[in-house]
Amino acid sequence: MADVLIIGAGPVGLFMASLLLQDGIDVQILEQRSAPEPHSRAIGIHPPALAALAGTGVAEALVAEGVPIRRGVALGGGKCLAQMSFAGVSDRFPFILSLPQSRTEALLERRVNEHDDGALHRGVRLTRLSDDGARVTVEAVSVSGPLHYTAPLVIAADGVRSTVRALRGGALRMKEYPDSYLMGDFADNTGFGPDAALFLAGAGIVESFPLPGQRRRWVARLGAGDVTAGSLTIGDSTTGDSTPGDSAAGGQGGDARWLMRCVRERTGLSIDAGTNSMLSRFGVRTRLTRRMVTGRVVMIGDAAHEVSPIGGQGMNLGWLDAAALAPIVSAAVRGQEVEAALRTFERTRLRAAARATRQAEINMALGRPLPDGLLAARNRAIGGVAAVPAVNALIARRFTMH
Numbered sequence: 001m002a003d004v005l006i007i008g009a010g011p012v013g014l015f016m017a018s019l020l021l022q023d024g025i026d027v028q029i030l031e032q033r034s035a036p037e038p039h040s041r042a043i044g045i046h047p048p049a050l051a052a053l054a055g056t057g058v059a060e061a062l063v064a065e066g067v068p069i070r071r072g073v074a075l076g077g078g079k080c081l082a083q084m085s086f087a088g089v090s091d092r093f094p095f096i097l098s099l100p101q102s103r104t105e106a107l108l109e110r111r112v113n114e115h116d117d118g119a120l121h122r123g124v125r126l127t128r129l130s131d132d133g134a135r136v137t138v139e140a141v142s143v144s145g146p147l148h149y150t151a152p153l154v155i156a157a158d159g160v161r162s163t164v165r166a167l168r169g170g171a172l173r174m175k176e177y178p179d180s181y182l183m184g185d186f187a188d189n190t191g192f193g194p195d196a197a198l199f200l201a202g203a204g205i206v207e208s209f210p211l212p213g214q215r216r217r218w219v220a221r222l223g224a225g226d227v228t229a230g231s232l233t234i235g236d237s238t239t240g241d242s243t244p245g246d247s248a249a250g251g252q253g254g255d256a257r258w259l260m261r262c263v264r265e266r267t268g269l270s271i272d273a274g275t276n277s278m279l280s281r282f283g284v285r286t287r288l289t290r291r292m293v294t295g296r297v298v299m300i301g302d303a304a305h306e307v308s309p310i311g312g313q314g315m316n317l318g319w320l321d322a323a324a325l326a327p328i329v330s331a332a333v334r335g336q337e338v339e340a341a342l343r344t345f346e347r348t349r350l351r352a353a354a355r356a357t358r359q360a361e362i363n364m365a366l367g368r369p370l371p372d373g374l375l376a377a378r379n380r381a382i383g384g385v386a387a388v389p390a391v392n393a394l395i396a397r398r399f400t401m402h
């Protein structure tokens with residue numbers, strides 16, 4: 001029995017829990033994994049999310065470990081086409097922070113434990129739930145057997161394959177995209193320092209972002225004819241499936257070498273496949289639920305809206321869901337009427353998810369392969385548009401979720 005049950009201890013469930021715990025709400029979090037997820041998916045934390053995270057005192061710890069990206073450069077044909085500074089997007093956090101998701105989750109989990117070290121239940125998988133209008137009963141399994149929990153409210157932050165969403169039913173807007181990408185983390189020998197770099201190549205975009213510890217993430221858009229050397233088949237992975245890299249292991253080592261060759265051909269830069277520490281191949285799809293609130297169950301984060309990783313907004317969107325929901329939940333637990341507030345929450349957060357989806361679609365379109373003639377014209381247009389200060393500032397705001 002708790003005031004609120006949260007399903008899923010990913011970044012969104014952990015942040016939601018820390019917001020409620022600091023407000024004195026009794027929270028229990030059920031997480032199916034017995035240990036934290038070691039793989040890094042998200043790295044980019046945007047200024048509005050940092051401002052929300054500052055509300056629980058986590059932003060300072062994240063900033064202390066991460067790399068602030070203050071500038072992005074777009075390159076094509078060996079030339080700098082455009083530069084974009086994030087200096088004007090926020091007074092407090094004028095940058096996008098780069099930090100592997102596994103570290104972000106560790107810092108969020110530490111915050112939850114500081115509030116209540118008994119709140120997080122690992123190795124507990126929700127299997128069923130029922131809502132009788134007054135309370136929600138959750139059935140779960142763990143190594144020690146079946147478990148039952150009840151709470152007046154359940155918040156589902158159980159990710160793209162949400163069990164809660166499947167159990168509750170409800171319409172989803174779904175779209176599959178033709179794009180797939182190979183991404184990997186390597187030692188950084190580029191000289192780009194803390195800048196992000198986008199290489200607008202004819203064969204497809206290559207994106208490159210700084211990571212802590214003198215490392216860099218590379219993301220290459222795969223073309224129709226690109227078959228990498230690894231053991232995974234292109235197209236068999238979807239957003240959210242990531243593969244831990246081990247450059248010494250056969251298939252993944254092959255993929256690291258493929259990415260190294262791809263980066264060399266498209267950018268002229270050399271990365272060392274031997275320094276690869278993570279590899280992941282992903283395709284892209286969108287799944288937007290039409291209802292985030294049904295009865296006494298609220299879905300947030302990827303459970304409610306899966307968006308393309310290209311644009312780096314999924315985790316940030318989920319945190320902003322949590323920041324918007326927390327005061328409503330606190331008011332509800334204190335017996336206040338929150339129906340209207342919940343309707344506004346649902347409407348504004350679904351709108352934010354639709355906006356992020358459109359932004360990601362623009363980003364993906366910019367990165368698709370183009371024949372030489374069109375590529376030169378497109379890259380000239382990008383240079384021209386970005387040279388107009390007002391447009392440049394507007395794009396910087398859009399990139400940083402303002």
Ligand SMILES: Cc1cc2nc3c(=O)[nH]c(=O)nc-3n(C[C@H](O)[C@H](O)[C@H](O)COP(=O)(O)OP(=O)(O)OC[C@H]3O[C@@H](n4cnc5c(N)ncnc54)[C@H](O)[C@@H]3O)c2cc1C
Nearest residue numbers: 008010012032042043044126159301302312313314315316
């Ligand atoms: C390659 C890639 C790169 C990305 N880059 C970025 C980026 O730079 N910036 C960004 O903002 N986003 C990015 N994203 C998206 C980001 O990773 C997700 O949006 C984020 O992880 C969503 O968080 P979540 O807490 O909603 O879900 P998840 O992280 O998926 O967490 C859900 C949790 O629920 C648990 N769970 C699931 N089912 C149950 C159950 N039945 N019972 C109990 N527990 C359960 C899972 O074990 C998991 O721990 C990227 C995604 C990918 C794939």
